[in-house]
Amino acid sequence: xxxxxxxxxxxxxxxxxxxxxxxxxxxxxxxxxxxxxxxxxxxxxxxxxxxxxxxxxxxxxxxxxxxxxxxxxxxxxxxxxxxxxxxxxxxxxxxxxxxxxxxxxxxxxxxxxxxxxxxxxxxxxxxxxxxxxxxxxxxxxxxxxxxxxxxxxxxxxxxxxxxxxxxxxxxxxxxxxxxxxxxxxxxxxxxxxxxxxxxxxxxxxxxxxxxxxxxxxxxxxxxxxxxxxxxxxxxxxxxxxxxxxxxxxxxxxxxxxxxxxxxxxxxxxxxxxxxxxxxxxxxxxxxxxxxxxxxxxxxxxxxxxxxxxxxxxxxxxxxxxxxxxxxxxxxxxxxxxxxxxxxxxxxxxxx
Amino acid sequence: xxxxxxxxxxxxxxxxxxxxxxxxxxxxxxxxxxxxxxxxxxxxxxxxxxxxxxxxxxxxxxxxxxxxxxxxxxxxxxxxxxxxxxxxxxxxxxxxxxxxxxxxxxxxxxxxxxxxxxxxxxxxxxxxxxxxxxxxxxxxxxxxxxxxxxxxxxxxxxxxxxxxxxxxxxxxxxxxxxxxxxxxxxxxxxxxxxxxxxxxxxxxxxxxxxxxxxxxxxxxxxxxx
Numbered sequence: 001x002x003x004x005x006x007x008x009x010x011x012x013x014x015x016x017x018x019x020x021x022x023x024x025x026x027x028x029x030x031x032x033x034x035x036x037x038x039x040x041x042x043x044x045x046x047x048x049x050x051x052x053x054x055x056x057x058x059x060x061x062x063x064x065x066x067x068x069x070x071x072x073x074x075x076x077x078x079x080x081x082x083x084x085x086x087x088x089x090x091x092x093x094x095x096x097x098x099x100x101x102x103x104x105x106x107x108x109x110x111x112x113x114x115x116x117x118x119x120x121x122x123x124x125x126x127x128x129x130x131x132x133x134x135x136x137x138x139x140x141x142x143x144x145x146x147x148x149x150x151x152x153x154x155x156x157x158x159x160x161x162x163x164x165x166x167x168x169x170x171x172x173x174x175x176x177x178x179x180x181x182x183x184x185x186x187x188x189x190x191x192x193x194x195x196x197x198x199x200x201x202x203x204x205x206x207x208x209x210x211x212x213x214x215x216x217x218x219x220x221x222x223x224x225x226x227x228x229x230x231x232x233x234x235x236x237x238x239x240x241x242x243x244x245x246x247x248x249x250x251x252x253x254x255x256x257x258x259x260x261x262x263x264x265x266x267x268x269x270x271x272x273x274x275x276x277x278x279x280x281x282x283x284x285x286x287x288x289x290x291x292x293x294x295x296x297x298x299x300x301x302x303x304x305x306x307x308x309x310x311x312x313x314x315x316x317x318x319x320x321x322x323x324x325x326x327x328x329x330x331x332x333x334x335x336x337x338x339x340x341x342x343x344x345x346x347x348x349x350x351x
Numbered sequence: 352x353x354x355x356x357x358x359x360x361x362x363x364x365x366x367x368x369x370x371x372x373x374x375x376x377x378x379x380x381x382x383x384x385x386x387x388x389x390x391x392x393x394x395x396x397x398x399x400x401x402x403x404x405x406x407x408x409x410x411x412x413x414x415x416x417x418x419x420x421x422x423x424x425x426x427x428x429x430x431x432x433x434x435x436x437x438x439x440x441x442x443x444x445x446x447x448x449x450x451x452x453x454x455x456x457x458x459x460x461x462x463x464x465x466x467x468x469x470x471x472x473x474x475x476x477x478x479x480x481x482x483x484x485x486x487x488x489x490x491x492x493x494x495x496x497x498x499x500x501x502x503x504x505x506x507x508x509x510x511x512x513x514x515x516x517x518x519x520x521x522x523x524x525x526x527x528x529x530x531x532x533x534x535x536x537x538x539x540x541x542x543x544x545x546x547x548x549x550x551x552x553x554x555x556x557x558x559x560x561x562x563x564x565x566x567x568x569x570x571x572x573x574x575x576x
Contacts, residue, residue, distance in 0.1 A: 040538070044538070053545075060549070080548070087547070103522065107522070109529065111533075178542060187546075217522070257526075267534070272531075272535050272536070274527065274531035274534060301524070302547070303546065304539075306528075320535075321535055321543055
């Protein structure tokens with residue numbers, strides 16, 4: 001039996017309204033993925049939290065604990081390996097300390113007070129969109145909490161991608177996967193517990209490890225602008241992978257060393273690569289050395305890559321959360337530019 | 352630690368190890384440091400899950416094990432958290448407030464699989480390592496059968512990246528890692544520092560370090576042109 005016309009009209013109107021609502025929601029959704037990344041970065045850098053997570057990489061799994069606090073503008077952070085090494089990384093304001101019980105060593109670095117961790121990380125911009133596809137692929141529940149699953153897929157092999165499960169209410173990433181250009185998972189972090197506390201006491205940022213008998217290697221607390229020698233070679237990268245640009249150039253002294261290094265940072269808005277150039281010229285190898293050509297060296301720290309080479313007698317090391325080929329590309333493209341009469345000009349977000 | 356021990360520990364934690372073996376293992380637990388560390392990690396996750404209410408852990412297990420480890424205060428503290436201990440030891444206990452707890456992730460969900468009543472002891476004994484590793488959030492799970500279907504649960508371990516291995520960072524490399532991390536995105540930074548913190552070193556003492564950077568292990572990586 002046909003329904004009365006008025007009822008059908010109402011049904012049509014409701015249907016149209018529903019379609020319109022879907023369209024509006026769809027449009028809003030289309031803008032969301034990038035926003036979720038921004039909210040996530042904001043949460044990770046500005047919230048107080050204390051969590052335990054598993055870290056999987058290269059067939060190994062480790063449990064770690066992270067504590068993060070922002071109080072009166074000062075960032076305190078502690079990362080502890082709960083397994084084997086017992087290493088700890090502790091930041092309190094401008095002081096960074098790395099406790100390495102396995103090496104019976106503590107690395108301590110004092111940063112100039114004006115340098116804030118909050119402003120150092122790369123930010124996604126319109127240019128990044130050319131090199132990554134950022135999508136929301138699902139809204140799901142992770143351990144009963146609504147999450148948005150955001151994928152960041154690289155468009156070439158110079159960078160890695162991410163798959164992120166972002167908590168809807170707190171924007172904290174409850175699970176993250178780092179993927180290579182083919183989508184294979186190469187690193188995963190899953191929180192086993194996470195507490196967002198309004199207050200975290202100072203005592204949470206004390207190391208558990210006893211440092212008795214440890215060697216302490218400290219860096220000079222001198223502000224970076226004073227570190228550079230008077231006649232400074234300006235190092236620059238002649239060629240970079242697509243999308244990478246230099247964001248920061250500074251001189252700094254690292255713990256345990258009196259010789260400064262030039263620190264250049266290149267970023268595509270998501271991934272970043274640091275290049276460290278030793279200012280001091282390396283001595284030539286002995287004349288009886290069978291091979292006096294410098295040997296390039298590579299290393300990995302988790303899914304991050306490092307590559308070291310010698311250019312014009314200076315050791316050049318590139319480190320970044322990118323594929324090995326990318327750090328090699330960038331390190332090999334570094335060259336000494338013009339000699340300036342003063343310290344290198346600082347560029348980037350910090351100055 | 353060998354796989355058999357790990358399997359036994361996992362089964363014990365799931366209360367699926369025969370009583371006689373459980374006693375033997377508990378005795379060993381009291382004197383094997385590596386085994387204790389492993390147990391401690393299970394306890395961390397167990398405590399979290401208990402607080403979340405997602406999974407009920409078996410109470411008799413705790414009493415059986417506590418008898419064996421009572422003489423080890425540090426381990427006892429991990430296996431049976433005491434809320435009134437000093438605050439440094441309370442970190443694994445999530446705040447009960449729902450608003451304050453941001454969540455327990457996939458590890459807990461996967462852990463629940465091991466608690467299914469339909470999971471027969473035979474299955475648990477033939478694949479005991481799997482839930483333990485999954486509970487640690489170890490492995491991206493490609494296929495997980497539904498709990499309570501009565502079917503054996505399966506999962507697929509993704510192919511490990513064979514072209515990379517963890518190398519021992521030198522002190523020099525450590526400096527570079529820490530200095531670089533200041534300029535990484537928050538997630539990349541956490542990953543990088545986590546990898547560095549988790550890296551076990553086979554060498555003692557500080558070193559100038561450049562010689563510790565290993566030979567290129569990424570020969571298959573194509574240099575971009």
